[in-house]
Amino acid sequence: MSLLAIDHVQLAMPPGGEDAARRFYGDVLGLPETPKPEHLAKRGGCWFEDGVLKIHLGVEADFRPARKAHPGLLVSDLPALKARLSDGGFTLKDDEPLEGYDRIYVDDPFGNRIELLEPLSGGEGA
Template sequence: MTLVAIDHVQLAMPPGGEDAARRFYGDVLGLPETPKPEHLARRGGCWFEDGGLKIHLGVEADFRPARKAHPGLLVSNLPALKAKLSDGGFALKDDEPLEGYDRIYVDDPFGNRIELLEPLSGARKTNETHA
């Protein structure tokens, strides 16, 4: 048995948050929405997928945002994305530097922490973990 890859990341959201999820993950981050299978769509939520990048939002009745746990998303042109997030009213949060990356944190509309990372030119990519 061997683990091969992560298929998707699931984040929680409160009931009725689908439109806010579409604005953030679809309009601002640019991820296309993928229809959920019918038997799962009844639960609410929405899925955003682009190739191997898959973020699923599921409804949680007793919702509490993930403040520490988070997905780290590799991006290109982080400065342009930062401007788009700021223009959309999303507050950006700096953190200590991470060797080889420019990075920023942002909360999705529900308060879930999202890390956005862009490899620096010429930087060696590592599988270093960070908290």
């Protein structure tokens, strides 16, 4: 037995948050929505997948955002993504430098923390 990889990341959202999730993960971050299997679709939520990058949003009746635990997503052209996030009304948060990366944090519409990292050329992250 051996672990191979992470298949997907599941984040929670409150009931009725699908449209806000689509705007953030689909429109702003650019992840295509993938239909949920029929037997899971009745639970609500939505899935966003692009190749091996898979983020699933599930409905939680007693929702509380993940303020510390978070996915770290590798991106290209972080400055352009920052502009799209700012234009969309999302607040960007800087943190201490991480060698080899330019990075920021942003909360999704539900308050879940998301880290966006771009490897710097020639650094450890490259």
